[in-house]
Amino acid sequence: MRWGPQHIVCLTEETTEWLYLLGQEWRIVGISGYTVRPRRAREEKPKVSAFLNAKIDKILALDPDCVFGFSDLQADIAAALIRAGVQVTVFNQRSVAQIESMLYQVAAMVGCAEEGAARLAAMRARRDAIHAEVAALLAQGRRRPRVYFEEWDEPPISAIRWVSELIDVAGGEDIFPELAAQPLGKQRIVADPTEIVRRAPDIVIGSWCGKKFRPDKVAARPGWAEVPAVRTGSLFEIKSADILQPGPAALTDGLEQLHRIVRDWMVRHG
Numbered sequence: 001m002r003w004g005p006q007h008i009v010c011l012t013e014e015t016t017e018w019l020y021l022l023g024q025e026w027r028i029v030g031i032s033g034y035t036v037r038p039r040r041a042r043e044e045k046p047k048v049s050a051f052l053n054a055k056i057d058k059i060l061a062l063d064p065d066c067v068f069g070f071s072d073l074q075a076d077i078a079a080a081l082i083r084a085g086v087q088v089t090v091f092n093q094r095s096v097a098q099i100e101s102m103l104y105q106v107a108a109m110v111g112c113a114e115e116g117a118a119r120l121a122a123m124r125a126r127r128d129a130i131h132a133e134v135a136a137l138l139a140q141g142r143r144r145p146r147v148y149f150e151e152w153d154e155p156p157i158s159a160i161r162w163v164s165e166l167i168d169v170a171g172g173e174d175i176f177p178e179l180a181a182q183p184l185g186k187q188r189i190v191a192d193p194t195e196i197v198r199r200a201p202d203i204v205i206g207s208w209c210g211k212k213f214r215p216d217k218v219a220a221r222p223g224w225a226e227v228p229a230v231r232t233g234s235l236f237e238i239k240s241a242d243i244l245q246p247g248p249a250a251l252t253d254g255l256e257q258l259h260r261i262v263r264d265w266m267v268r269h270g
Contacts (some may be wrong), residue, residue, distance in 0.1 A: 005066035014247020052185035142270035147172035148201035170258035213237035
């Protein structure tokens with residue numbers, strides 16, 4: 001007997017990737033057009049939504065018994081599907097702990113609670129190992145670099161909460177922790193861009209959703225010539241699919257890239 005929903009539509013990438021990791025991809029009947037993880041999902045599953053809109057008729061034609069969504073931004077899609085009689089579960093995870101909770105809930109819903117818990121335990125173990133590496137470097141007299149993480153450039157939007165938390169795990173110090181506490185992108189706009197310069201980041205990481213990060217463009221911003229990250233050439237990109245997806249990607253590949261960038265800085269400049 002197979003328990004749980006048999007025909008799932010995933011309106012964002014993180015639940016798609018997680019179900020594939022759990023070996024439950026057979027349940028997925030539709031995905032977001034923005035899905036890139038895993039790559040094979042794009043070839044195997046119908047694309048039925050963007051992020052802010054969806055093809056409701058196409059979703060209904062797939063006869064889903066569950067739809068997974070993310071955040072208040074998909075509230076209108078969720079409402080339309082609920083009115084059509086579809087079960088919709090919308091998660092709103094913004095922190096590492098909330099991501100873990102979401103992943104466990106999805107695993108439990110498809111009868112994979114034990115495997116989900118084991119995978120989450122492995123992710124936590126890796127974070128503990130990274131924490132130990134950072135502690136060893138600090139014990140050697142190295143310091144944590146100040147990190148400016150930019151989700152968007154015009155206007156500049158700083159890191160969401162889970163990214164800020166992962167920066168800390170990786171050994172860095174988010175220069176805008178007060179903005180990271182805000183759940184919405186518009187609440188994380190750096191109103192005065194010169195404040196970035198004043199906070200003197202040692203590392204700048206760009207993850208511009210939908211377009212390539214341009215270190216040269218960032219370095220050429222007015223007043224940025226004396227920013228420590230510019231002076232040392234410490235400007236990096238992490239693809240948004242690896243770090244801004246509030247699911248397994250951020251807790252694995254995203255964190256690993258953050259740690260590699262921060263650790264290298266600590267060894268060379270800290």
